[in-house]
Amino acid sequence: MMDPLVIFTPSGKRGRVPAGTPVLTAARQLGVDLDSVCGGRGICSKCQVNPSYGEFSKHGVTVKPDALSDWNAVEERYDRVRGLKEGRRLGCQAQILSDVVIDVPPESQVHKQVVRKAAAVRDITMDPATRLYLVEVTEPDMHEPSGDLERLKRALADQWQIGTEGLTVPLPVLSKLQPALRKGGWQVTVALHRGHADAGERILDLWPGFWDGRLYGLAIDLGSTTIAAHLCDLRNGEVIASAGVMNPQIRFGEDLMSRVSYAMMNADGAAEMTRAVRDAINRLVTEIAAEGSIEPSQIMECVLVCNPVMHHLLVGLDPVELGQAPFALATSDSLSLDAAELDLSGLNPAARVYLLPCIAGHVGADAAAVALAEEPWASEDLVLIVDVGTNAEIQLGDKRRVLACSSPTGPAFEGAQISSGQRAAPGAIERVEIDPVTKEPRFRIIGCDLWSDEDGFAAQTAASGITGICGSGIIEAVAEMRMAGVLDARGLIGSAAQTGTDRCIAEGRTHAYVLHDGRTDGGPLISVTQSDIRAIQLAKSALYAGARLLMDELDTDTVDRVVLAGAFGAHISPKHAMVLGMIPDCALDRVTSAGNAAGTGARIALCNRAARAEIERRVHRIHKVETAIEPRFQEHFVAANAIPHATDPFPHLSG
Ligand code: FES
The missing domain is CATH 3.30.420.480 (Domain of unknown function (DUF4445))
Structure with a gap:
């Protein structure tokens, strides 16, 4: 007769295992993500599953072969003492008897964590360097003179297949071992750090018996x-x-x-x-x-x-x-x-x-x-x-x-070295548009949902006011000025006569473009000056030159996609970054932000x-x-x- 077929959901992983195999063992064999801290002793409850189809060993029912009957006794005791939710089984105790379908609930699937990256969502396998292990240590014996730590090491190797040759224990933790073992009835939960490569193991802390706490990083x-x-x-x-x-x-x-x-x-x-x-x-x-x-x-x-x-x-x-x-x-x-x-x-x-x-x-x-x-x-x-x-x-x-x-x-992309520049904070202009015909700007500030020409903008910004322009705002402003024709390809701001707008004002021998003049209300004059343009040109040239x-x-003139990383990258508009020449040419829908x-x-x-x-x-x-x-x-x-x-x-x- 064929071995039972076992299917795990939601992973869809499947395979055949001999009848009587505990669910936790089957999960491990088939690469299914199912947690365990106690190593299958029916103590930690981390391995809970929802059997949704098929036959499993039941509480108190002896399952052949006889040697397996103890598994159920353990689960029955757990249910009596700590209680299992309706339909739940301990994966380390429930044995597979026929073809089955087993659902692994999210809280038992600890080994996957979704992390979003620029181009995709990806699963991270949870295998942190420090984890909890419940270990059962043999009692000392007059005929076996080893220390408690040595017996703990042996138990870790036997029960968790962890090499303990280079295992170290800081003195303050070692001093807790003997009382913890005796209080825990020769069981102890250890927080074990396992280095990768050649780094050895180290016990970072320990608790008597089964410790149902959490570790954080x-x-x-x-x-x-x-x-x-x-x-x-x-x-x-x-x-x-x-x-x-x-x-x-x-x-x-x-x-x-x-x-x-x-x-x-x-x-x-x-x-x-x-x-x-x-x-x-x-x-x-x-x-x-x-x-x-x-x-x-x-x-x-x-x-x-x-x-x-x-x-x-x-x-x-x-x-x-x-x-x-x-x-x-x-x-x-x-x-x-x-x-x-x-x-x-x-x-x-x-x-x-x-x-x-x-x-x-x-x-x-x-x-x-x-x-x-x-x-x-x-x-x-x-x-x-x-x-x-x-x-x-x-x-x-x-x-x-x-x-x-x-x-x-340099710091220009963060709003520094810009005449009206500031860090991204409420009151800072973060988005800019300039009408190519009228050369009139509209903008949004951090902390307000409206554009500056929309009803309610003045009311919403009354408290914070408009205080300056942040990095993403200056990039958009310069790119929009170029697209609206108030700035030429060399980066020179035109005069009012050249550009047809009074927003271009003379500043010595150069010009500036006024984004917002709040002086009549006691507010600031926010303009983009020729020196601002120069600072942005230097910054964007350095960035582009590095990429080039x-x-x-x-030996290539093109890239297939661009990922903008960093908090600042998350706020840059790809179109404006490209108009400015910060990044090489690329299809705009292939420019993405990766956040931090x-x-x-x-x-x-x-x-x-x-x-x-x-x-x-x-x-x-x-x-x-x-x-x-x-x-x-x-x-x-x-x-x-x-x-x-x-x-x-x-x-x-x-x-
Ligand atoms: Fe700990 Fe099942 S693995 S209770």
């Missing part, structure tokens, strides 16, 4: 301006809270190079910045734990992504070498550290901190995280990934080869330890192109000053 994107964190449940990857703080290092310098200079000029400068950023992370931990209603000590894992200067300052390495060619990193490898080594006292004292590897001196762990999220190495088509910030990190590649470079765009340099390396792809990459590394090994392998194969020493960069930079470009065609703009 933090994915932190440490930027030069802001520090953003997601608090994730390590069981299912769910983000339970998010928070951000300003990077307090701003007081030492707005941009990275000023911070490197601060470290060069001041004996204690680097250490001061290290203390500032670690304090900020500790405050962030307290805040995010409160928001997620958890104890900070439940945070056992932390993954950090950041640019090389932030990386060195966080770790306590001198960043001075990163301020001068050849921009040597102290180490480009990933780092796996104790929270205590970084003074991250807000986390569990034994928590582990993982920093992704850097790609090169100016292309850091944040770019590696973007790569992990977007996987250019898996792309059939040629993809250009642009993470726009004070420096733009650019990656270009496909299945055959991936290149990366960093380009010094990578295209030269691959660096943060997504950090979450992936938090949820899946194999992803850590993958990015460590991949960064060695990403070819770094150094813009600072490449003469063609200057040529591309000069040609890209024109709007959109002096020579490169943009056929998709005319379509």
Whole structure:
């Protein structure tokens, strides 16, 4: 007779297993995502399933072969003591007796977490570095003189097939072992950190008996301006809270190079910045734990992504070498550290901190995280990934080869160095349209749903007012000025007589275009000046030249798609970016936003330890192109000053 056919839903995975096989065993054999913390002892209840068709062993009914009857006794006891929901079975106890269909409810499917990336939605297999394991340890014996820890190690190896040769236990955790084992009746739940590659195992904490608690992890994107964190449940990857703080290092310098200079000029400068950023992370931990209603000590894992200067300052390495060619990193490898080594006292004292590897001196762990999220190495088509910030990190590649470079765009895209510029905040102009016939502008500000020429706009903006223009607003304004003919291809703003609009006003020997004049009501005059245009031209030329340099390396004049990463990238209109010549020509519907792809990459590394090994392998194969020493960069930079470009065609703009 054929073995029973088992079909799991919603995965659709199927296969045949011998009659009497427990559902959990069948799930493991067929690669179905079904959780277990107690290793099938009928204690943790994580393996619950809904049998929807077929015959299974029942409570209290002896199932042949006789040896299997105990399984049901365990489940019956569980049901009596803790209760099972109607129709639910413990997957580790219920045995398959005939052809069956088994539904795995979402709370038992812990190994998949959906992460959205620019081109698709992708499943992440949950396999975090730190997980809970219930272990049954043999009692000590006068004839067997081994210690409790040695017997725990043996039990971990026997019951969970975990190699424990290099297993370490911090002293404070070891001191809890003996009382926990005796209190738990020789059962103990351990939070075990399993390093990838050659890193050994480490017990981070332990509890008597079966501990039904949760472990959490933090994915932190440490930027030069802001520090953003997601608090994730390590069981299912769910983000339970998010928070951000300003990077307090701003007081030492707005941009990275000023911070490197601060470290060069001041004996204690680097250490001061290290203390500032670690304090900020500790405050962030307290805040995010409160928001997620958890104890900070439940945070056992932390993954950090950041640019090389932030990386060195966080770790306590001198960043001075990163301020001068050849921009040597102290180490480009990933780092796996104790929270205590970084003074991250807000986390569990034994928590582990993982920093992704850097790609090169100016292309850091944040770019590696973007790569992990977007996987250019898996792309059939040629993809250009642009993470726009004070420096733009650019990656270009496909299945055959991936290149990366960093380009010094400066802070203009973030609204800095712009006469009416400001950060994206309520009151900032974020969208702009200019009528090509009347040359009259309309705009939207952050915090108001209406365009400036719509009824109710004045009422809605009365409180916040119009305060300035942010990065996405200035990009749209300059692109719209070009399309409306108030700005020529060289980037010169015309006079009122040349453009036919009084909004073009003289400013010394140049002109400015007035977007909004609120002076009669005590508000600001918001205009786009010739120097603003120059700052945007420099920034966009640097970005374009970096991309073009990578295209030269691959001997191509076109890309198949463009991914705009970063919070700023999420707000750029693809059309305006292309009119301006920020990015190479591409079908507009093939330009997508990946949001905070660096943060997504950090979450992936938090949820899946194999992803850590993958990015460590991949960064060695990403070819770094150094813009600072490449003469063609200057040529591309000069040609890209024109709007959109002096020579490169943009056929998709005319379509
Ligand atoms: Fe723990 Fe089934 S695996 S109760």
